[in-house]
Amino acid sequence: MKRLKKYLPIIFLLAVPFLFLNSCKEFLDPEQDINLTEDKIYDDWYEYRSVAMGMYGIQQQLVEQLLILGELRGDLLTITENADADMVEIYNFSISPENKYASPTNFFKLIAATNNFIKVLEEKRPEIKDPKSPISNYDRLYGEALCMRAWAYFNAVRIYGKVPFIHEGLTTIEETEAFLNTEGVYIDSLSITYAKDGYRNDTVRINPVQLEKQYYDQRLVIDYFTNELERKVKAVGVNHYMENNDISWEVSIWNTHAMNSLLGHMYLTDGDLAKAAHYFEKIIYLPSENYRYQLDESFGFTNWRNIFGNIDSREHIFTLWFNKNYFQQNDFQTFFEPRTPHRYMLKPTRQAILNWETIFDNYTISANQSQPWKSRLNFKGMPGDFHRGYGVSYAYLRDGMPIDPMMIRGMLYLKSENDLRTAAIITENVDTVVWKYSWNKDVYDMDANYIVYRAAGIHLLLAEAYVYWAFNRGGVVLTFTSNAVNIVNNGANYSQSSNREQLGVRGRVGFGGSNDGIKVGNINYVHDPFNNEIVDYINLTGNFSGLQELLEDKIIEEKAREMAFEGERFYDLMRVAKRRNDPSWLAEKVSQKYPEGQREQIYNLLLDENNWYINYFE
Amino acid sequence: MKKTFKISRANRMDNRLNLRTVSKSALISAFLILWGISVQAQDTLVVRGQVLNGSGDPVSNVSVGVEQSFELPAVTNEQGEFTVKALTGNAWLSINPTSEFKDQRVFLNNRTELTIYLTRNDLTSGHDQLSVLSTPMLKRNMAFAYSELNTEDIIHTPVLSVDQYMQGRVPGMHVVNRSGDWGSGAVTLLRGINSLNSNNQPLYVVDGIPIASMGLFGSNLDGFSYNPLLSVNPLDISAATVIKDPTVTAAFGSKGSNGIVLIETLDPSATQTVIELDLRAGYSMAPDRFIPQMSAGQHKTLISEVLFSSGMREERIKQLYPNLFLSQQSDRYIDYQHDTDWQNTIFTNSFFRNLNVNVKGGDEIARYGLSFGYFSGDGIIKTTGYDGYNLRFVSLLNIFTWLKMNAGVSLNYSSAELKESARISQTSPILSSLGKSPMLNPFQYDENGNELTTLAMVDELGVSNPQAVIDNYSAQNNNFNFTSTLGFNANLKPGLDLNTNFGLNYNILKEQLFMPNRGMELYYNKAAVNVSKASNNSLSSFYNNTHLVFSKDFGSGHYFSSNTGVNVQINSFEFDWGLTKNAHENDQYRMLQDGTNHMREIGGDNRDWNWLSVYEYLTYVYRDKYMISGSVSVDGSSRVGVNATNTFDVAGSPFGLFYGAGVGWRLSNESFLKNIGWLEDFKLRASYGRSGNDDIGESNATNYYNAIKFRETVGLYPALIPNDSLTYEIVTQLNAGVDISIFGNRLRASVDVYESVTDNMLIYTPLKAYLGYDFRPQNGGRMQNNGIDVGMFVRLVERPKFKWDINASWSAIENVVHEIEGDKLITQIPGGETVILVDESANSFYGYTYEGVYATTEAAQGAGLVNEKFVPYRAGDAIFKDISGPDGSPDGVINQYDKSVIGSSLPEYFGGVSNTFRVGKWALTAFVQASKGNEVFNYVRFQNESMDGLENQSTSVLGRWQYEGHVTEIPRALYEDPIGNSSFSTRWIEDGSFLRLKNVSLSYTIPNEFLTFKNAQFYVTASNVYTLSKYLGYDPEFGYSQTQLDQGVDYGLTPQPRRVMVGIKLGL
Structure with missing residues (x-):
């Protein structure tokens, strides 16, 4: 006992340090004040929303590469000598794995964030999986996350051809690797190969098809995610503007119309024209919202440019929002503008410019149907699309200052009078610049929005579906080509609302009339691009598929005017070339922008469909 | 037992371990019997000997006694001879010379005739004690590699922190002075780099309390890195020991892998009141060699060549740069008619002054030491400078005979005015002065052609006016560092001591920056005319070390000590910063609230980490011949993951195990060498062990969410793929060494060869793209350092009126990466790239x-x-x-x-030689230091020649x-x-080898009274006197930060100036 007493102070003193530890476990795992761990969030609805906002924050980081991959490989955008080596690689279709614009990491970062959110929602809010439970904000967030994930996969697979499928159940690296490395295949018991008309001549294979497990190709991605959206989504999009009274919130997050756009877009890409049209029509025929996505005069003529100035929920369906005042900026101005501090790395191709500069307003011809070679131009009309083209989609800058549009009108007029020499003086020493993302912006703003879906784009996609869509009703094959023409020209096929006149894609900027609208018929005139004289004609009498292809050509050409540099061009070309089973159609268009010598090489390269993809996951 | 307790109280006041008090314990008797091979009764031995000084001359009047003998000690005669009687051949002789020489103990080792060489008081001896893990030990009994810093000359160098002073003086310690700014400190690498991505600096322990790690604090000032050693006034340092060997570092567990620097300050052992006053003042000189820049005419030619190469038309060039085509009639003509050498605008000669007061005193009950230091110095870049105050107080109280208490306070306040490095071209004095056109003038002119005092604006050529950088750019920081310590020592039994020491540290660094508008280029992608920044770092840290020491001398030749201890450390760190742009363009509104609202940004960091370790350190010495020591620690760090690999589980938490052991064999006490009297010590050592590094980040192992902005809100997303098996980096070291000392320590040398291998390195491994994250922190890879350290001291001449000492250190080291994920990791650095490549040095330069x-x-x-x-x-x-x-x-x-490896910042070898002549009262010391075989990337030249x-x-x-x-x-x-x-290539890589006459000092000491002062000393010193180097920049030595990745890149920090200083030291 005595001995114990003597050693007590020793024991006590040696134990002193431990008095400072309340628990060894807590001591060695202190809470980091700044780190929000998963157990600290998800307490209330606002915290769930914060995590959803996180997905959009990550999505913002994708815009530069979406734009570059979607446009620089197409026929409307090309490089300048300032382009960085990674851009040069993409331009040359020879892309190294280190290329920063081609890296799939950001897609999968978004996928990881959505997977995590979907998993948490399913675990903590199981009612969202019950279709009968009343719709709550959690259902809406769940819908947003599912749409976001589907969108990310769909975009990734368009770029990479095939992508690893990481489902929400995989949380650690080890699980993911194990899942991907397990040998095996999926058996798809029903596989449909859609015919060009999307319905009549589909090939339905009942024989099971073996599919690779590790990677999903485009068809499997579309199959999986259309299915998931149709099955799981009860509602999409939380109404944030109730709280902050900013209506642009509605379209800067995923919403019902955006989901329908995505579904239609995926079905159209897959060739299921009936379903594509079904979803696109859902957006366009919206009596409950006063047909908000009809193309009326809201964005007619000079108002068209406002699409790029503000977010307006009559045109925007889903837009990635940027704003300098909230430190959300992107590099678009850096890529496109020559004004300091920007770099002018990318510029429009000659073809892109010609699309706007060789369109004529209000021309008239005296047609002779029976002897088309005798048809003549009566009135040449006014050259140039100045509502969508010069000053909005592109501009000529001399020493950092845009040339006055009146000068450019003059230049086009001179060209139409065949005075090419005087015309050339006007644009001497100018930089041709993509202007969509600089319009109405200060050089330091760098906060142009990135539009994922907007009304005109959906109208054009629907028109594209209508070109081929055929449908057998009681032995009569119904086609919709005239609808397609109407959508593009003046929207005549809609006209649901008498107080809001439907104008069509071209109509709202003044090119939807009987003469300056697009026309597809038995006799189709070929005009001189500069003076609009009729130089030739194409006779498609009795050639219905030729007529369809011509119409499709014109829709794609129209899209180049309406949607240039918005990130979809290369996929539009891919989709059409695949539908026609004619890689040369894409190769021909894209290779035009390359200098002599390289043109041939790129053309041959693009004849192989594999080269349309960035083979990152080989 | 109780009785024993009382007996030893008589010696309580002796802070040191008194070996003679060990006598009557029954326990010892038991040991004596157990070990009593040589304790059998013998005839009395008659031992004859001679006592000589280091020069071989006999020393008389030296008392020589036999320990544990009842006989009176003998005293040497005129021939230095003595005769004593010992009971056994295993007895110890106690030699107590007069004041000129040091005491020593000599193990008889069965000798009957012996020669003993005495060590002069001014020389280091193996019989001196050194505190290891707060336990005093004899230096000659250390079975591990360490170096002692000779602090004698520290007063003769104008360093503000001890790390700079260590350069060239500690074998194995590669010291790179960060810059010529006061207080910038140094990068210190002990035995090379042991880590790629975590801390590589040794652990600094000041009076038993570990200080904050280098580079912990954040800063908005490019090129600034906080130096925590500023809290220790170098003149307060009484001893500094550098421990390189795992035998001891393993006791520090996960904090020890980079070695340990033990610093002891004021030693309050005097009972007589001593006041010392030290006054110093000096002069720093602007570089005498400017970088040769082109003249106005040459620059104008170059500009036209560059502009025409852009493909711009001539009219356009004239429109953009009208001032290149001015006619004499133009208002601005005069602005372009200069040939300014802008480097003169930024550099200056400058003064510094330093005052130190040191008071010691007390009595048997309480003793104290107090020091106060004030330093004020201007930099060689105009308008920069540093002011600092140090206050340190230590006290030692005898509460009871068996209980002592110590309490101390250290206060440090410093304030610095600095400028930015060349990485920020707009505000760097060096880059702007090189880039500014010589055609221009710092000031504007009025219409009559008279020079005004108004600063010239940036013209079309677009380089900030260096005069504006000097006059208007300001970056100020203030550091307040407060440490209080409290400790108790309880002597429980003879040889059994319980110690506990508490340290509380509170450290704040505040920073305020203003990047002005007038005369300066635009900032932030040209979107800002002026920018204000402010930041605040605060670290609070609690530390306790409690240990129980048992040590005993068991009769004839067994010495044993054990040290069992616990370390607890709790740290909380916070860093906040704010930034705002475009305040009023008149530059008068410089605070964060003055900028444009929507351009205000804030950020920060908040980290907590804790450490708990239990260690044991054992030493055993047998017959003054065989030494074994070893340590083991069980270490818990909050930074490792819950499932950390290489750990074991204690109460649900992961603990790491670290260990080390060393053996020593004193050959000089073997029978074949023991009779060589001048060979005082010849010892072989070998040691092996592993220690760790837990600097792997606080959150890398945690699943947490990061914030990301979206619209007006903030969103959250999983920050990383956490790695809950993240663990300590492990350094395994094998060391072999020789220690030798002869002729009364007139020559001492140590040679060590070692191989250290780092495993489990923290690596940001690139991930497969489909995982969604670019990198993940992982443990992996393997890196090896092989090296040789040589340390030597020799007193070549030892005469009453003349002494000649040489102190030298030399180290060679080779670093090789053996394994790395993917065999190659490339890192972008401004201007270039570095690579971690198998079979190459870590972070080598990588280019064409x-x-x-x-x-x-x-x-x-x-x-x-x-x-x-x-x-x-x-x-x-x-x-x-x-x-x-x-x-x-x-x-x-x-x-x-x-691209291939084109150089490495790591030197092949480095070292220093200090040469001292003492003639009477005069002493002249010259110190030369060198580094060889390292390559540097001259970023400034890359900017200046591209x-x-x-x-x-x-x-x-x-x-x-x-x-x-x-x-x-x-x-x-x-x-x-x-x-x-101008891509990164061998064109920008230069040989960074240099040889520098680092310090020359001449001092005159009056040992007796001078006026009313005692120990007065006057001295004159010059530092950075001459540098031999092929390097094309100002200075081949620079350290942008303490991070390994930043080494060897000349980002245009202030070059180290030549400095002269005069000082006077007075005692009262």
């Missing part, structure tokens, strides 16, 4: 091989090479070696396949390629360099 310039179009076409953008090279472009391609053979494209903009450039670009057939080594001038002629 530059082979000159294509003189002719024919030569360029003949080579057939294109750059990474597939643009062919033409005449005047750089020739880069086409090393390889995607398929492993040269492909005609200069791209990433053509000829891709309108900045002025160095005269070497006068040799640029200018015409077809021009044979030269410098490529053509090319606007924005789209070809990539």
Whole structure:
């Protein structure tokens, strides 16, 4: 006992340090004040929303590469000598794995964030999986996350051809690797190969098809995610503007119309024209919202440019929002503008410019149907699309200052009078610049929005579906080509609302009339691009598929005017070339922008469909 | 037992371990019997000997006694001879000379005749004690590698922190002075780099309390890195020991892998009141060699060449740069008619002054030491400078005979005015002064052509006015560092002591920056005219070390000690910063609230980490011949993951195990050498062990969410793929060494060879893209350091009126990476790239091989090479070696396949020699220090010779390629360099070897009274006297930060100036 007493102070003193530890476990795992761990969030609805906002924050980081991959490989955008080596690689279709614009990491970062959110929602809010439970904000967030994930996969697979499928159940690296490395295949018991008309001549294979497990190709991605959206989504999009009274919130997050756009877009890409049209029509025929996505005069003529100035929920369906005042900026101005501090790395191709500069307003011809070679131009009309083209989609800058549009009108007029020499003086020493993302912006703003879906784009996609869509009703094959023409020209096929006149894609900027609208018929005139004289004609009498292809050509050409540099061009070309089973159609268009010598090489390269993809996951 | 307790109280006041008090314990008797092989009764031995000094002259009047003998000690005669009687041959002789020499104990080792050489008081002896893990130990009994810093000369150098003083003086310690700014400190690497991504600096322990790690604090000032050693006034340092060996570092567990520097300050052992006053003042000199820049005319020619190379039309150039085409009638003509040497604008000679007061005193009950220091110095960059105050108080109280208490306070306040490095071109004094056109003038003119005092604005050539950088740019920081300590020592039994020490540290660094508008380039992608920044760091840290020491001398030749302890450390760190842009353009509103609202940004960091370790350190010495020591620690760190690999589980938490052991064999006490009297010590050592590094980040192992902005809200997303098995980096070291000391320690030398291997390195491993994150912190890879450390002291001449000492250190080291995920990890640094590549040194420079310039179009076409953008090279472009391609053979494209290792910042060897002559009262010391075999990336020259903009450039670009057939080594001038002629290549890599006469000092000491003062000393010193180097920049030595990745890159920090200083030391 005595001995114990003597050693007590020793024991006590040696134990002193431990008095400072309340628990060894807590001591060695202190809470980091700044780190929000998963157990600290998800307490209330606002915290769930914060995590959803996180997905959009990550999505913002994708815009530069979406734009570059979607446009620089197409026929409307090309490089300048300032382009960085990674851009040069993409331009040359020879892309190294280190290329920063081609890296799939950001897609999968978004996928990881959505997977995590979907998993948490399913675990903590199981009612969202019950279709009968009343719709709550959690259902809406769940819908947003599912749409976001589907969108990310769909975009990734368009770029990479095939992508690893990481489902929400995989949380650690080890699980993911194990899942991907397990040998095996999926058996798809029903596989449909859609015919060009999307319905009549589909090939339905009942024989099971073996599919690779590790990677999903485009068809499997579309199959999986259309299915998931149709099955799981009860509602999409939380109404944030109730709280902050900013209506642009509605379209800067995923919403019902955006989901329908995505579904239609995926079905159209897959060739299921009936379903594509079904979803696109859902957006366009919206009596409950006063047909908000009809193309009326809201964005007619000079108002068209406002699409790029503000977010307006009559045109925007889903837009990635940027704003300098909230430190959300992107590099678009850096890529496109020559004004300091920007770099002018990318510029429009000659073809892109010609699309706007060789369109004529209000021309008239005296047609002779029976002897088309005798048809003549009566009135040449006014050259140039100045509502969508010069000053909005592109501009000529001399020493950092845009040339006055009146000068450019003059230049086009001179060209139409065949005075090419005087015309050339006007644009001497100018930089041709993509202007969509600089319009109405200060050089330091760098906060142009990135539009994922907007009304005109959906109208054009629907028109594209209508070109081929055929449908057998009681032995009569119904086609919709005239609808397609109407959508593009003046929207005549809609006209649901008498107080809001439907104008069509071209109509709202003044090119939807009987003469300056697009026309597809038995006799189709070929005009001189500069003076609009009729130089030739194409006779498609009795050639219905030729007529369809011509119409499709014109829709794609129209899209180049309406949607240039918005990130979809290369996929539009891919989709059409695949539908026609004619890689040369894409190769021909894209290779035009390359200098002599390289043109041939790129053309041959693009004849192989594999080269349309960035083979990152080989 | 109780009785024993009482007996030893008589000796309580003796702080040191009194070995003679060990006598009557029953326990010892038991040991004696157990070990009693040589304790059997013997006849009395008569031992004859002679006592000599280091020069071999006999010393009389030295008392020589036999320990544990009842006989009175003998005293040596005129011939230095003595005769004593010992009971056994295993007895110890206690030699107690007069004041001139040190006491020592000599193990008889069965000798009956022996010669004993005495060590003079001013020399280091193996019989001195050294505190290891707060336990005093004899130096000669250490079985591990360590070095002691000779602090004698510290007063003769103008250093503000001890790390700088260690340069060239500690074998194995590679010290790189960070810059010439006061207080910038140094990068210290002990035995090379042991980590790629975590801390590489040794652990500094000041009076038993570990201080904050280097570079912990954040800063908005580019090139600034906080130096926590500023809290220790170098003049307060009484001893500094550098421990390199795992035998001891393993006791520090996960804090020990980079070695340990133990610093002891004021030693309050005096009972007589002593006051010392030290006054110093000096002069720092602007560089005497400026970088040769082109003249106004040469610059104008270059500008036109660059502008025309851009492809711009002449009218456009005239429109953009009208001032290059001014006529004499123009208002602005006079502005362009200069030939200014801008380097004169920024550099200056400057003064510094330093005052130190040191008071010690007390009595048997309480003793204290107090020091106060004040330093004020201006920098050699105008308007920079440093002011600092240090206050340190230590006290020692005897509460009871068995209980002592110590309490201390250290206060440090410093304030510095600094400038930015050349990484920020707009505000860097060096880069702006090199780049500013000599045609221009710092000040404006009025219409009559009179120079005004108004600063000239930035003109079209776009370089900040260096005068504006000096006058208007301001970056100030204030550091307040407070440490209080409290400790108790309880002597429980003779040889059994319980100690506990508490340390509380509170450390704040505040910073305020203002980047002005007038005369300066625009900032932030040209979106800001002026910028204010502020930041605040605070660290609070609690530390306790409690240990129980048992030590005993068991009769004839067994010495045993054990030290069992616990370390607890709790840290909480916070860093907050704010930034705002575009306050009023008159530059008068400089605070965060003055800027534009929507441009205000804030950020920060908040980290907590804790440490708990239990250790045991054992030493055993047998017969003064065999030594064993070892340590083991069980270490818990909050930073490792819950499932950390290489740990074991204690109560649900992961703990790491670290251990080390060393053996020593004193050959000089073996029978074949024991009779060589002048060979005092000849010892072989070998040790092995592993220690760790837990600096792997606080959150890398945690699943947490990061914030990301979206619209007006903030969103959250999973920050990383956590790695809950993240664990300590482990360094395993094998060391072999020899210690020798002869002729009464007139010559001492140590040689160590070692191999240390780092495993489980923290690596940011690139992840597969489908995982969604670029990198993940993982443990992996393997790196090895092999090296030799040599330390030597020799007193060549020892005469009453003349002494000549040489102190030298030399180290060689080789670093090789053996394993790394993917065999290659490339990191982008400003201006270049570094690589971690198997079989190469860590973080080597990685770039092209530059082979000159294509003189002719024919030569360029003949080579057939294109750059990474597939643009062919033409005449005047750089020739880069086409090393390889995607398929492993040269492909005609200069791209990433053509990069190779082009240099390493790690030296092959380094060292220093200090030479001292003492003639009477005079002493002259010269210290030379050198580093060899390291390469540096001259970033400043890269900016100053790339000829891709309108900045002025160095005269070497006068040799640029200018015409077809021009044979030269410098490529053509090319606007924005789209070809990539100035790409990172061997062109920018230089040999960083240098040899520097670091310090020369002359002092005159009056040992007796001088006026009313005692121990007065007057001295004059010069530092950085002369540097021998091929380096083209100002100074071949610089350390941008303490991070390994930043080493060897000259980002244009202030060069180290030559300094002269006079000082006077007075005692009262």
